[in-house]
Amino acid sequence: MSRQGLGLTYTLTSNKGNFQHIPPTMGSSGQVSWKLEDHPSLPKGKTIALIVLDGWGEYEPDEYNCIHVAQTPTMDSLKQGAPDKWRLIRAHGKAVGLPTEDDMGNSEVGHNALGAGRIFAQGAKLVDLALASGKIYEGEGFKYISECFEKGTLHLIGLLSDGGVHSRLDQVQLLLKGASERGAKRIRVHILTDGRDVLDGSSVGFVETLENDLAKLRENGVDARIASGGGRMYVTMDRYENDWDVVKRGWDAQVLGEAPHKFTNAVEAVKKLRESANDQYLAPFVIVDENQKAVGPILDGDAVVTFNFRADRMVMLAKALEYQDFDKFDRVRVPKIRYAGMLQYDGELKLPSQYLVSPPEIDRTSGEYLVHNDVRTFACSETVKFGHVTFFWNGNRSGCFNPEMEEYVEIPSDVGITFNVQPKMKALEIGEKARDAILSRKFDQVRVNIPNGDMVGHTGDIQATVVACKAADEAVKMITDAIEQVGGIYVVTADHGNAEDMVKRNKSGQPLHDKNGNLQILTSHTCQPVPIAIGGPGLAAGVRFRNDVPDGGLANVAATVMNLHGYVAPSDYEPTLIEAVNN
Numbered sequence: 017m018s019r020q021g022l023g024l025t026y027t028l029t030s031n032k033g034n035f036q037h038i039p040p041t042m043g044s045s046g047q048v049s050w051k052l053e054d055h056p057s058l059p060k061g062k063t064i065a066l067i068v069l070d071g072w073g074e075y076e077p078d079e080y081n082c083i084h085v086a087q088t089p090t091m092d093s094l095k096q097g098a099p100d101k102w103r104l105i106r107a108h109g110k111a112v113g114l115p116t117e118d119d120m121g122n123s124e125v126g127h128n129a130l131g132a133g134r135i136f137a138q139g140a141k142l143v144d145l146a147l148a149s150g151k152i153y154e155g156e157g158f159k160y161i162s163e164c165f166e167k168g169t170l171h172l173i174g175l176l177s178d179g180g181v182h183s184r185l186d187q188v189q190l191l192l193k194g195a196s197e198r199g200a201k202r203i204r205v206h207i208l209t210d211g212r213d214v215l216d217g218s219s220v221g222f223v224e225t226l227e228n229d230l231a232k233l234r235e236n237g238v239d240a241r242i243a244s245g246g247g248r249m250y251v252t253m254d255r256y257e258n259d260w261d262v263v264k265r266g267w268d269a270q271v272l273g274e275a276p277h278k279f280t281n282a283v284e285a286v287k288k289l290r291e292s293a294n295d296q297y298l299a300p301f302v303i304v305d306e307n308q309k310a311v312g313p314i315l316d317g318d319a320v321v322t323f324n325f326r327a328d329r330m331v332m333l334a335k336a337l338e339y340q341d342f343d344k345f346d347r348v349r350v351p352k353i354r355y356a357g358m359l360q361y362d363g364e365l366k367l368p369s370q371y372l373v374s375p376p377e378i379d380r381t382s383g384e385y386l387v388h389n390d391v392r393t394f395a396c397s398e399t400v401k402f403g404h405v406t407f408f409w410n411g412n413r414s415g416c417f418n419p420e421m422e423e424y425v426e427i428p429s430d431v432g433i434t435f436n437v438q439p440k441m442k443a444l445e446i447g448e449k450a451r452d453a454i455l456s457r458k459f460d461q462v463r464v465n466i467p468n469g470d471m472v473g474h475t476g477d478i479q480a481t482v483v484a485c486k487a488a489d490e491a492v493k494m495i496t497d498a499i500e501q502v503g504g505i506y507v508v509t510a511d512h513g514n515a516e517d518m519v520k521r522n523k524s525g526q527p528l529h530d531k532n533g534n535l536q537i538l539t540s541h542t543c544q545p546v547p548i549a550i551g552g553p554g555l556a557a558g559v560r561f562r563n564d565v566p567d568g569g570l571a572n573v574a575a576t577v578m579n580l581h582g583y584v585a586p587s588d589y590e591p592t593l594i595e596a597v598n599n
C-alpha cells in the first residue's frame with residue numbers, strides 16, 4: 017500500500033494500520049494546546065536519529081554478557097562520553113509503570129514510556145488493582161461474558177507463567193475463582209507455554225499449579241479443565257502479522273478442538289512434547305476424553321476471555337475471534353461467542369469491543385505533539401518490532417497522527433525460524449533505511465528499533481546473541497555516520513535489558529546450574545538499567561546530561577528529545593535529562 021502526502025510516500029509492505037488524523041484530545045483543562053514552547057537556547061531544525069536497541073542493558077562484563085563479548089566499537093565509543101553524553105537510565109519496575117521493582121522491563125511498557133514522556137500504570141498493575149478491588153466483576157465486560165455462564169462454557173486463553181510481561185498466573189487463578197463464584201459452571205483453559213519471560217522448562221510447574229486449582233474447582237462442582245495448549249512462539253502469540261500460521265494453529269486447537277497431538281492430561285502433554293521442542297515452541301495439542309473427543313472446543317453460546325493484559329501478541333487472535341469478515345486464514349467454523357479481552361488491546365481499532373479492565377489511557381504522546389509542531393517523523397523497524405516504534409510509541413494506537421508529517425516503514429522479518437539461525441536479522445536493512453531517510457533531509461526525526469539483542473537473546477543462544485549484538489552495533493554506526501554527514505544529532509538508547517545477561521544468577525551474581533550441572537540460560541529480559549547516549553555535530557556546545565535526575569528513566573527521554581528538536585516539553589512530562597550550559 018502506498019500513500020502520497022507532501023511528496024512523502026508510505027512504502028508499507030503490508031496494509032498495516034489505518035492512517036487517520038486524530039483531532040487534538042481534550043485534556044483535563046478542556047482544551048489541549050498542541051503548541052510547544054520554544055527551548056530558550058537550543059536550535060530547531062536539526063535532524064535527530066533516535067535509535068532504540070531492543071534488549072540492550074548494562075551489566076558487569078563477563079562471558080555471559082553478550083554485549084561485552086561482542087565487538088561493539090560504536091557503542092563502546094559512545095560510552096566514552098560519560099557522564100556528559102552517556103549515562104544509565106531505569107527501564108524496569110515503577111519507572112515504566114509496572115507493579116514492583118522486581119518486574120523486568122519489556123517493549124510494551126518501554127516504548128510506551130519512551131513515546132509518552134510520562135509513566136502510566138500498565139496492564140499488569142491495572143489488572144491487579146481491578147482484581148483486588150473486585151471492580152473487574154462489576155464492569156461491562158464481565159457482565160457481558162457472564163451471560164454465557166448458565167448454559168455455555170467460559171474459555172480462558174493466554175500465556176501461562178508468572179513472567180508478568182504478557183500475563184501473570186496469579187491473576188488467572190483469581191479470575192478462575194472469581195468467575196466460578198459468580199456463576200461459571202463450565203470452564204476451559206487454553207494454555208500457551210512460555211519459556212521466554214521465565215526459565216525454559218518451567219511450563220511443567222505452571223501446568224501442575226493450574227491443574228491443582230482446576231481440581232479444586234471440580235470439587236466445588238465446576239466442570240473446569242485444561243482444553244488445549246502450545247508454545248507461545250509457535251501457537252497463537254504472533255504479532256504485527258508476521259506469521260498468521262501461528263494464530264491458525266491456536267485457532268484449530270482452541271476453537272475447533274483439532275491438533276496434531278492429543279493427550280488426556282496436560283502435564284503429560286507438556287512433558288512429552290518437550291522432548292522435541294522447548295516451552296516457547298511446543299507443538300499444539302488438545303486434551304481429549306476417553307473417547308478421544310476434545311474436551312473443550314469453543315462453541316456457539318460460549319464466552320471467551322484472552323487473559324493476556326499486553327496487546328501486541330493478542331491482537332491477531334482478537335481479530336480472528338471478533339471480526340465477521342476475516343481473510344487471514346480459514347477459520348472453518350466461527351462460533352457465536354461473547355468475547356472479552358483482559359484489556360482492550362487497540363484503542364484505535366476499539367479491539368476487542370468488550371474487555372474486563374480499561375487499558376492505560378495514554379494521550380498527548382510526544383509523537384502527537386511533534387507533528388503539531390512541524391516535526392516530520394520517519395519510523396522504521398522490521399516486522400517483529402515494527403509496532404514498537406509506532407503502535408506502542410504512539411500510546412497503543414495502530415494509526416499515525418498525521419500522514420502528511422509521518423512515514424512508517426516496515427521491513428519484513430524472517431518467518432518460521434528462530435532468530436539465532438539468522439542473528440543479524442534485518443539490522444543492516446534498518447540501518448540503510450534510516451541512513452537514506454536522514455540523507456534525504458525530508459525528516460526531522462528518524463526513529464528506529466534495532467531488535468537483535470532482544471530477539472536473539474530470547475533464544476538463549478549465547479554465540480548467536482554475540483553475533484546479534486555486533487550486527488546491531490554496525491547498524492548504529494551506519495546511522496550515526498549519516499548524522500555526521502547532515503550535521504544532525506543522535507540519541508541512542510534501549511527499551512530494557514536482555515543480551516547483557518544470559519544466565520540465571522544467585523544473589524552474589526554467580527551463574528546457576530540445574531540439577532544436571534547445565535548452565536541455567538536466561539532467555540528473558542532483565543531489571544538492568546539501559547544506556548542513553550547523545551552526540552553528533554548538531555548537538556549544541558554545552559549540552560550535557562544533568563546530574564540532578566539520578567533516577568531518570570525511559571519516560572525522561574521524550575522531554576530530552578523535544579529539547580533537541582528546539583522545544584520545551586509539556587509541564588506534566590517527566591523532566592528532561594539534559595541541560596545547556598554556556599561554557
Ligand SMILES: O=C(O)[C@@H](CO)OP(=O)(O)O
Nearest residue numbers: 122123124181212213470
Ligand atoms: O517477545 C515478547 O513478546 C516480549 C517478551 O515476552 O519481548 P519484548 O517485550 O521485547 O517485545
Ligand SMILES: [Mn+2]
Nearest residue numbers: 070071123511
Ligand atoms: Mn524489547
Ligand SMILES: [Mn+2]
Nearest residue numbers: 071470471474
Ligand atoms: Mn523481548
